[in-house]
Amino acid sequence: MTDIRRFPSGQRATDDAPIPQPALPPWRAPAWRYIVDLDGTLIRDGAAMPGAAALLEALQGRYAIVSNNSTDTAAGMSRKLRRMGLPVAPEQLVLAGEMTVNWLRRTSPEARVLLLGSPALRRHAKRIGCQLVEQGADVVLLARDPDFNYGKLALAANVLRAGARLVVTNPDLSHPGDNGTCVPETGALLAALTACAGVDPECIIGKPADALFHEGLRRLQVSPAQALMIGDNPATDAAGAVAMGMSYLLLGTGSGAEAETPAQLLNTWCAGRTALHAMLNSA
Structure with a gap:
């Protein structure tokens, strides 16, 4: 006797036909x-969120x-993600900080840059040939700087008041931390800087x-x-x-x-x- 199975849609499958697979949600269409x-x-607070690895596996390729993100390079973030169990190649990462530095180097190769940002972003800027300075800057490049303080605020504000251009990696005020906390972002630093200097950004890349x-x-x-x-x-x-x-x-x-x-x-x-x-x- 032929084995016939019935499905909610009214479809039937026999031993000679494949069993229909459950349909994917519309957002997962091939x-x-x-x-x-x-x-x-x-990710959140340095750890993968529940289901993050499964989501990337489902979307693979x-x-x-x-x-x-304006603190990491793609290579550095790829290493961090792998340690979290998320195997993401650098070529799959587009990060605001790295993109802004690359854009500035490409469009203003001779610029003298006061960069307020992470050590990783400063190393990347030096590696690709940006001229980083503390005085006499043509451009203030503002990223999320974990070591931002009153001295840096005063320095950058006065450089801007003297005529330097302001370039910003991203406008976010914060991003989610652990247990409902928030992590201050570049936009929060930007608010302080523009309040002191009285200037607006020339561009925000993120x-x-x-x-x-x-x-x-x-x-x-x-x-x-x-x-x-x-x-x-x-x-x-x-x-x-x-x-x-x-x-x-x-x-x-x-x-x-x-x-x-x-x-x-x-x-x-x-x-x-x-x-x-x-x-x-x-x-």
């Missing part, structure tokens, strides 16, 4: 390519990590501006319409994606989030959003 955020989406998105799309070799942004920050990830013509999904606990963690997202039936959530527009 045609999508993914721009994935880092802090608050895959179809994603680029595009982050407003999301929601389009430079990092364009680089991620270039590496994936797709158009914005073919890419889905997965992030946690409405003001940078969602707003930037919509401005680019991309779809997006948000993680977190706020209004408009589809799931709290990557693990929950993998089991969530949803499609990418193409417009900002009403609550995000009013935020």
